[in-house]
Amino acid sequence: MAQQEKPVEFWRWPETNWVNPDVDWKKGKWITTGVDVGSVSTQAVVMVDGEFFAFGNTRTGSDSPNSARKGMDYALEKTEMKIENIDYCIGTGYGRVNVPMAQQSITEISCHARGANFMYGPEVKTVMDMGGQDCKVINVDDRGKVLNFMMNDKCAAGTGRGMEVFADLIRVPVWDIGPRSFQIKKQPPPISTTCVVFAKSEVVGLLEQGVSENEIMAAYCSAMAHRIMELLNRLGVKEKFVITGGIAKNEGVVKRLEKELGIKTAEQVWANPKYRKKNYPFDTQLAGALGAALFGQAFLKMGKAKSVRKTGIVE
Amino acid sequence: MIVAGIDVGGKNVHIVIKKDGQIIGKGTSPTGIKKAEAVEALYEQVLKQAGLTRKDVERVVATGSAAKRVAFANGSISDIAADARGVIKLFPNARTVIDVGAEEGRSIKVSPEGKILDFAINDKCAAGTGTFLEAMSRALEVSVEEMSKIAFDSTKAIPMNAQCAVFGESEVVSLIHQKTPNPDISRAVMDAIAGRMGSLARIVGLEKDVVVVGGMAKNEGFVDSLKKNIEIPVIVPDDPDYMGALGAAEAALAGVLE
Numbered sequence: 001m002a003q004q005e006k007p008v009e010f011w012r013w014p015e016t017n018w019v020n021p022d023v024d025w026k027k028g029k030w031i032t033t034g035v036d037v038g039s040v041s042t043q044a045v046v047m048v049d050g051e052f053f054a055f056g057n058t059r060t061g062s063d064s065p066n067s068a069r070k071g072m073d074y075a076l077e078k079t080e081m082k083i084e085n086i087d088y089c090i091g092t093g094y095g096r097v098n099v100p101m102a103q104q105s106i107t108e109i110s111c112h113a114r115g116a117n118f119m120y121g122p123e124v125k126t127v128m129d130m131g132g133q134d135c136k137v138i139n140v141d142d143r144g145k146v147l148n149f150m151m152n153d154k155c156a157a158g159t160g161r162g163m164e165v166f167a168d169l170i171r172v173p174v175w176d177i178g179p180r181s182f183q184i185k186k187q188p189p190p191i192s193t194t195c196v197v198f199a200k201s202e203v204v205g206l207l208e209q210g211v212s213e214n215e216i217m218a219a220y221c222s223a224m225a226h227r228i229m230e231l232l233n234r235l236g237v238k239e240k241f242v243i244t245g246g247i248a249k250n251e252g253v254v255k256r257l258e259k260e261l262g263i264k265t266a267e268q269v270w271a272n273p274k275y276r277k278k279n280y281p282f283d284t285q286l287a288g289a290l291g292a293a294l295f296g297q298a299f300l301k302m303g304k305a306k307s308v309r310k311t312g313i314v315e
Numbered sequence: 316m317i318v319a320g321i322d323v324g325g326k327n328v329h330i331v332i333k334k335d336g337q338i339i340g341k342g343t344s345p346t347g348i349k350k351a352e353a354v355e356a357l358y359e360q361v362l363k364q365a366g367l368t369r370k371d372v373e374r375v376v377a378t379g380s381a382a383k384r385v386a387f388a389n390g391s392i393s394d395i396a397a398d399a400r401g402v403i404k405l406f407p408n409a410r411t412v413i414d415v416g417a418e419e420g421r422s423i424k425v426s427p428e429g430k431i432l433d434f435a436i437n438d439k440c441a442a443g444t445g446t447f448l449e450a451m452s453r454a455l456e457v458s459v460e461e462m463s464k465i466a467f468d469s470t471k472a473i474p475m476n477a478q479c480a481v482f483g484e485s486e487v488v489s490l491i492h493q494k495t496p497n498p499d500i501s502r503a504v505m506d507a508i509a510g511r512m513g514s515l516a517r518i519v520g521l522e523k524d525v526v527v528v529g530g531m532a533k534n535e536g537f538v539d540s541l542k543k544n545i546e547i548p549v550i551v552p553d554d555p556d557y558m559g560a561l562g563a564a565e566a567a568l569a570g571v572l573e
Contacts, residue, residue: 156481194439
């Protein structure tokens with residue numbers, strides 16, 4: 001009997017976690033976490049006295065509370081830390097009100113602005129968060145405070161979910177799409193339909209006509225860049241311009257966007273020289289959770305929030 | 316005089332052949348990827364069934380999103396013009412035409428003389444189209460026909476949050492996880508499409524009589540939701556999906572080409 005082959009899921013990006021070897025959390029005064037439950041991915045970030053300590057980046061499941069628990073467990077996996085050791089937790093993202101371990105929730109707009117400020121530095125003026133199910137452009141001040149913003153959360157075109165649907169259709173792993181979209185002789189015209197559902201039929205038609213997969217990827221990436229441009233043009237972009245979220249990892253979209261915009265995005269490296277030197281992982285998907293954890297640190301320091309730590313730290 | 320109207324839509328091709336004002340042949344088939352070939356095959360089939368050859372047809376007018384693929388047509392007219400022409404011919408009192416196709420939704424305001432006064436189109440987004448319904452039907456694993464029927468058994472109105480078909484699929488899946496009964500989900504989907512079409516119709520203004528055409532007009536569950544949304548009774552012709560082809564045939568008969 002022929003063995004049943006497990007269907008390949010081309011959209012499925014790898015989950016990651018990490019713990020900072022240079023921080024002894026047991027000596028920390030304030031331990032805060034941020035949990036960003038998005039529609040597609042969930043991140044948990046742990047901070048110890050303002051230092052980036054650990055993170056987990058996982059896929060969101062069918063319900064928010066379990067996704068939040070899974071993200072948190074994954075972040076704590078390589079640490080000896082327990083939920084009880086945490087002073088304060090803030091939920092953010094699409095499922096922010098359904099984070100069981102959180103003491104409060106803050107919108108992902110504020111958290112991304114704050115997180116991007118920490119990751120890329122105070123010179124950041126415009127943050128574009130390209131998430132799974134929406135896309136936001138946020139203008140921020142030098143402290144990472146939101147000045148104004150604009151978002152598209154009505155349409156999958158120009159979102160991470162749209163890219164995943166495309167990956168599945170063309171049967172290419174989602175992280176290969178960016179690099180492969182440049183392995184072409186000539187840049188084809190962008191996919192002409194906006195709607196992801198209609199784009200699917202257009203792509204099938206192109207494949208049928210014998211257009212190469214790489215060219216179709218190029219056409220899709222430039223259509224997505226074009227789509228995002230509409231939002232950027234409406235709010236206005238100022239340098240330093242950064243992209244957070246999953247699509248920031250797709251150079252096929254980012255480079256084409258930079259070209260169309262005439263502005264480069266900031267290099268994806270830590271503003272903090274120590275973090276840069278130590279080579280701490282820089283993951284654009286972490287901005288929201290990181291921002292939430294930073295808010296927690298600030299609230300505790302200012303006395304705006306009270307620690308909920310249940311157990312003392314055992315030396 | 317024998318004329319043909321050919322409507323090449325996003326999903327299906329429709330052909331109507333008329334002789335002296337009477338329909339003597341008609342047929343439909345999926346448009347597919349190779350549109351020109353699909354048109355060719357269906358045209359041959361319809362002619363054969365009517366006992367005609369190509370030479371018997373004096374004039375051919377094409378319409379639909381891929382009207383240009385009908386190489387042998389004498390001319391083409393827009394979907395809007397075809398809809399208006401076809402509807403006014405059958406329903407002289409029609410003032411508003413709502414056409415819900417596979418990939419497009421349109422609302423057209425027509426004068427008593429059959430002139431197009433105003434129109435609004437959605438061809439950018441699958442929300443409010445047959446494609447949206449098909450995507451939800453796949454997520455629910457219930458056929459489109461079945462959804463149309465069971466929507467009438469719904470006991471609870473659930474507003475859908477998602478407009479986008481991609482997000483709508485996830486929403487239907489979470490409704491299934493929440494153990495929402497299939498009739499309620501079906502009704503929610505129909506209401507969502509009707510909501511989009513209702514808004515489109517309100518852009519041009521709603522005036523009696525309202526005639527609903529296009530493939531979605533065959534879906535009774537949807538038509539019921541639409542009636543409730545626009546709060547005006549609607550007329551659904553027999554074979555509402557043939558309206559574009561019929562209008563094109565009327566244009567051929569009148570000798571009007573764009």
